[in-house]
Amino acid sequence: MFKANLHIKSLVKVIYLIILVTAFLPYDAGAQTKEVVAEKGDGIYRLLKRHGISATDYLQDFISLNKEALGKDNTLIAGVKYKLPDVAAAATSVTEQPVAAKTGLRTERYPIFGKQYENVVIESEQLKGAVYYLMAGHGGPDPGALGKYNNHLVAEDEYAYDVTLRLARNLISEGATVYMITIDPNDGIRDDSYLKVDKDEVCYPRLTIPLNQIKRLRQRSDAVNKLYVKHRGSFQRMIAVHVDSRSRAENIDVFFYHDKRSETGEKAAKILLETFAKKYREHQPGRGYGGTVTERNLYVVKNTYPPAVYIELGNVNHQRDIQRLIMSGNRQALANWLYEGLVQDFKTNK
Secondary structure, X not given: OHHHHHHHHHHHHHHHHHHHHHHOOOOOOOOOOXXXXXXXXXXXXXXXXXXXXXXXXXXXXHHHHOHHHOOHHHOOOOOOEEEOOOHHHHHHHHHOOOXXXXXXXXXXXXXXXXXXXXXXXXXXXXXXXXXXXXEEOOEOOEOXXXXXXXXXXXXXXXXXXXXXXXXXXXXXXXXXXXXXXXXXXXXXXXXXOOOOOOOOOEEOOOEEOOOOHHHHHHHHHHHHHHHHHHOOOOEEEEEEEXXXXXXXXXXXXXXXXXXXXXXXXXXXXXXXXXXXXXXXXXXXXXXXXXXXXXXXXXXXXXXXXXXXXXXXXXXOOOHHHXXXXXXXXXXXXXXXXXXXXXXXXXXXXX
């Protein structure tokens, strides 16, 4: 009797175990990759965003899935069906990673990044001892270069500031000391496509920005130089972020300027260039990268004490360049690539 009961109990346990294991097996019955039709004017970033997929995370997956259907330089062809990456499957693999890997050393609050992004996880201290002065171009009474896209005004200062904020957050997360030289008191990191144009930006620490260009540039250079003296002996860099204004026919890749007297600044610019070239090879193979490093007699580059790099993100008058800038995922990618280049600069260019 006891043996029979034991057998029944064992059988029940086996059945229960089978049910339990089956419940946790991935369900793939009938699973199919979703296909969508490209519309006129679509690029990969635009198509993925329309379907709620991050281009920053899934660009390479999309290219791999649709290699045979893509045009030159991985362009989309209107009317052609394309397969979307399986976001759910990718998300499952991410959740399997140890939770501790994402907890970081500590969390710090920086209201300048806005409510959504103000809590910054300090992932490491690999940039401990590095000091960065981040100067988003124009601001205050001067919006910088102006473009239009879908009847929306696109102002240089707003988009340069958003990329600069994202870069600042990345640097802080790795233990760097960061000063925003151009500051907007109420515009944190924004994920909107069309960033509202305002004139309330100030210069560090809270100085009204003058309309006169020379006074404005002198004010910013003075702010950097005072802080430089405070941090004398530390690893220091000044990074100025702009969006260029050229003819409507000219789309450009990100390019970099440095002061002709600064070998360190030139090397930093070249490291950033190499980082971008590598990223283009990874994410847009076959496209090529036309960015450059050039010396130029720019006021803030010439008159600030730390080695400086002046960056142009694109042409605000070119529709394709604007299309790239208005996507928040692209702005984050720009910030990520700049950050990666600056980490390499810190490790190799002291």
